[in-house]
Amino acid sequence: MKRSRVRIGYMPLTDSLPLAVAREAGYFAAEGLDVDLRPEWSWASLRDRLLVGRLDAASMLAPMLLATSLGLGSINQPLTSAFSMGLNGNAVTVSPMLFHGLRALAEGPTPQDMARALNKLVAARSGAGGTPLVLAVVFPYSCHAYQLRHWLTVAGLNPDQDVKLVVLPPSQMVDHLRLGHIDGFCVGEPWNSLAALTGAGHCLLSGYQIWENAPEKVLAVTRDWAASHGEVHAALLRALHRAAVHADQHLLESLELLAHPAWLDVPAEVIRAPFTQRLAGGLTGQPYPAHHFHVFSAYQANFPWRSDARFLLGEMQRWRQCDVPRDGTVAAQCYRSDLFRQALTGLTNLPLEDDKPGQAHAAPWQMSGRPGQVELGPDRRLEAVTAEQEPGVSICHSGLA
Amino acid sequence: MLVDDQPPRAAMLARALTDEGHCVLCKLTSAAGLRERVLANNPDVVLVDMDAPDRDALESMALMQQETPRPMAMFHDQDAEALLIAALRAGVSTYVAGNTDVLRVREVMKVATARYREYHALCEELETTGDDPAAAAVIGRAKALLMQRRRITERDAYRALRRQAMSSGEPLLRVARHVLDYAALLKSL
Numbered sequence: 001m002k003r004s005r006v007r008i009g010y011m012p013l014t015d016s017l018p019l020a021v022a023r024e025a026g027y028f029a030a031e032g033l034d035v036d037l038r039p040e041w042s043w044a045s046l047r048d049r050l051l052v053g054r055l056d057a058a059s060m061l062a063p064m065l066l067a068t069s070l071g072l073g074s075i076n077q078p079l080t081s082a083f084s085m086g087l088n089g090n091a092v093t094v095s096p097m098l099f100h101g102l103r104a105l106a107e108g109p110t111p112q113d114m115a116r117a118l119n120k121l122v123a124a125r126s127g128a129g130g131t132p133l134v135l136a137v138v139f140p141y142s143c144h145a146y147q148l149r150h151w152l153t154v155a156g157l158n159p160d161q162d163v164k165l166v167v168l169p170p171s172q173m174v175d176h177l178r179l180g181h182i183d184g185f186c187v188g189e190p191w192n193s194l195a196a197l198t199g200a201g202h203c204l205l206s207g208y209q210i211w212e213n214a215p216e217k218v219l220a221v222t223r224d225w226a227a228s229h230g231e232v233h234a235a236l237l238r239a240l241h242r243a244a245v246h247a248d249q250h251l252l253e254s255l256e257l258l259a260h261p262a263w264l265d266v267p268a269e270v271i272r273a274p275f276t277q278r279l280a281g282g283l284t285g286q287p288y289p290a291h292h293f294h295v296f297s298a299y300q301a302n303f304p305w306r307s308d309a310r311f312l313l314g315e316m317q318r319w320r321q322c323d324v325p326r327d328g329t330v331a332a333q334c335y336r337s338d339l340f341r342q343a344l345t346g347l348t349n350l351p352l353e354d355d356k357p358g359q360a361h362a363a364p365w366q367m368s369g370r371p372g373q374v375e376l377g378p379d380r381r382l383e384a385v386t387a388e389q390e391p392g393v394s395i396c397h398s399g400l401a
Numbered sequence: 402m403l404v405d406d407q408p409p410r411a412a413m414l415a416r417a418l419t420d421e422g423h424c425v426l427c428k429l430t431s432a433a434g435l436r437e438r439v440l441a442n443n444p445d446v447v448l449v450d451m452d453a454p455d456r457d458a459l460e461s462m463a464l465m466q467q468e469t470p471r472p473m474a475m476f477h478d479q480d481a482e483a484l485l486i487a488a489l490r491a492g493v494s495t496y497v498a499g500n501t502d503v504l505r506v507r508e509v510m511k512v513a514t515a516r517y518r519e520y521h522a523l524c525e526e527l528e529t530t531g532d533d534p535a536a537a538a539v540i541g542r543a544k545a546l547l548m549q550r551r552r553i554t555e556r557d558a559y560r561a562l563r564r565q566a567m568s569s570g571e572p573l574l575r576v577a578r579h580v581l582d583y584a585a586l587l588k589s590l
Contacts, residue, residue: 041454044494048451052489075482075489140461166436167461169454 003034004232009046009058012039012264013170014189014271015089015217016059018296020257022243030242031235039263042169043139044074050220051075056229057236059085060220063141063312069334072141072322080226081218082339083237084302086244087295087377089216090144090207091192091281092151094184095177098133099202103283111209111382114283115155122155122162136168136176136185146315147210148186154384159319177201188216189293190258190266193273196280203281208292213299213377215308226339234343241344244297251275299364299377300351304335307355349374402444404429404453407520409567414448414516421512423505435459445501448513451492463496484510491517523566523573536574543577546584 010016019037022028028035038055040046047068049055052075062084069078094102098121106117122133137145149159159165168176173185178200185191186207195201207214219240226233247254252272259268273279274294277287295301309331313324324330337354344350349369356367358379366373403425405411415425426442429435435458439447449456484507488495491514497506540562547558562580566573 041452042456042460044456044460045451048489048494052486054490075485139457167458169457172454 003029003032004235005034005036006056006232006236007036007038007054009038009040009049009055011041011043011046011059011170012258013089014255014258014264015086015294016263017247017254017258017294018085018240018243019059020263021247021254022239024257025243025246027239027243027246028236031239033232033235033239041171043142048074050079050222051077053222056225057219057221059217061139061142062215062218062308063143063146063316064139065218065220066309066313066330066334067141067316067322069330070322070324078223078333079220080223080334080336081220082226082233082304082336082343083219083240084215084304084308085217085219085240086297087213087216087299087301088206088208088292089188089294090147090186090214091189092148092184092186092204092207092210093173093177093192093195093201094204095180095182095201096199098183099204099283102204106283109282109284111151111205112154112384114204115151115384118152118155119157122157126162133163133183134166134181135163136166136173136182136187138170138187139167140321141316143207143211143214143216143312144186144188146312146319147207147214149315149319151205151210151382154382156384174198174200189274190264190271193270193279194266197270197273197278202285203279203288204283206281206288206292210382212380213295213301215305215312218304223333226336233339237340237343238347241297241302241347244302247296248298295377298375300356300374302340303351304337304340305354305356306331306335306337307358309335310355311358402427402429402439402442402447404431404435404447404449404455404459406430406450406453407567409564410450410517410520412568413520414513417512417516418509421508423509423512431455436462443498445498446506446509447496448509449494449496451489451494456494459496481507481510484514488514488517491521493517520567539574539581540577543580546580550584 008019010019023035023037040049043061043064046058046060047064050058065079065081068074101121102114102117105120106113125133135148137148139145145165152159152163157163166182168182168185170187170191173187173191174195176182177185177195184201192203196203221233252275255271256268258264258271259266264271269278274288274292275290279288280286281288310328313330316322317324341350349372351367351369351374353367356376359381361376361379364375364377366375403411403414408430411428415428418425426444427438429438433455435455439462447459449459481503485495488510493513495510495513543562544555544558547553547561548555562573562576566576569576
């Protein structure tokens with residue numbers, strides 16, 4: 001049988017694990033795929049290579065897929081996705097100096113307490129005529145940017161005025177923090193763990209504390225490629241879903257793959273830190289529970305929820321990055337839940353709905369599915385404590401719970 | 402403004418652009434401090450090696466227009482899409498200030514695309530001359546001469562030849578012949 005050749009681009013990060021597992025554990029080969037995995041060094045080059053056909057697929061920032069399809073940046077070529085690479089994986093890390101400043105001002109350990117401390121610190125800096133804090137994200141259209149902006153809003157700050165947001169490549173974040181070029185960042189793993197374990201910074205809050213079980217990367221292809229390579233695309237979805245299940249079940253061994261110099265070139269114990277209670281977080285330095293970080297297949301992590309697309313389009317609108325048509329066509333064209341269902345029927349339980357009613361669940365919950373029910377994860381988002389609410393009795397989830 | 406970590410390629414491109422009547426304001430080998438350099442130089446066009454890791458910083462300048470006095474709007478002319486695709490396939494990405502003359506931008510992009518392709522072809526040629534015994538012998542003699550005269554290692558001699566090939570835009574074999582011819586000329590005087 002002739003194997004189908006597929007070129008997949010990725011940025012070396014912990015969340016690219018399913019790609020490594022699919023190759024090393026033979027899931028690509030089992031689907032008749034001959035996959036060439038190609039590392040990229042910027043999100044822009046990953047996107048451009050996909051757009052001009054130098055790549056067939058890419059593990060892309062979910063908001064970047066939507067932005068590109070709206071014609072924001074580079075060539076006007078619509079992209080689509082039928083697969084999400086997983087949930088969570090980001091965190092906010094700050095310099096030792098900013099950390100000590102926040103600890104001195106904070107009245108408690110919750111994300112809201114830290115937010116209030118940040119507000120006081122920014123006001124004091126501004127009052128003393130100091131320069132604004134410089135915080136880095138990986139791309140303007142990214143969940144990292146939206147999570148950081150959300151937390152700054154909880155702190156009562158305007159992300160576009162009260163701090164300076166800059167863009168840096170993920171692999172350079174730790175060095176820039178150590179050199180004092182930036183005061184903090186929001187980035188995917190393993191860079192928060194590397195900063196924490198080498199003393200370059202303190203992990204202040206996990207992405208999970210801002211948005212529980214947040215969407216992150218998607219497998220992006222051009223709409224043309226999806227239309228002309230239906231079988232290969234379906235095989236790719238099956239291989240990646242199996243690899244994602246494998247990654248969840250054998251997480252610590254699988255992460256070892258990423259320590260290889262050709263992938264992350266970071267020690268395995270650093271990559272595993274969030275899952276081995278070695279990543280200390282917050283003002284009290286308690287280790288994060290593993291569920292604050294990557295979920296590769298559980299909680300329907302691979303399903304391309306249209307509600308996720310709409311939520312991210314809402315964030316783009318919220319931050320005045322673009323005007324999104326209100327008729328829902330963008331979400332439906334970009335997130336192909338129909339293709340996911342076609343490819344995975346018979347392999348796993350699939351949700352009946354394309355949307356999940358989110359933002360209210362404090363514990364895992366069920367939705368109807370076929371053949372059986374599907375389980376979804378907690379999905380609350382961090383909210384500011386209003387003036388009427390007494391500190392300490394807030395309805396918001398606190399600390400590292 | 403050019404951002405390229407391969408100085409010979411940047412030199413080739415700068416010369417070609419200057420020949421066409423364009424003015425190269427600044428050449429950077431890395432995009433560190435790119436934002437400040439863009440603000441200081443106020444370029445009409447920034448040409449960036451597609452693989453520069455700091456490209457996302459430039460991208461964000463283009464997108465976050467309110468942050469920059471001189472926004473680098475991305476080139477978004479429908480007719481020019483083919484040109485943009487050709488440039489990206491050759492490995493060069495282009496950023497353009499909002500009010501720049503479109504015709505000039507097209508010229509610049511054509512020159513950049515051609516030079517990036519040429520550089521790529523040169524690199525390939527470098528790989529393939531190794532298969533031709535006659536060519537390999539000429540390059541070997543030129544290397545030996547450089548090692549002897551300049552007291553450098555074989556690797557450094559090869560690098561010197563390669564650098565000259567890249568910056569002159571000539572195949573490695575021809576550069577090696579020049580070296581041997583020049584040495585013979587000096588000897589005969």
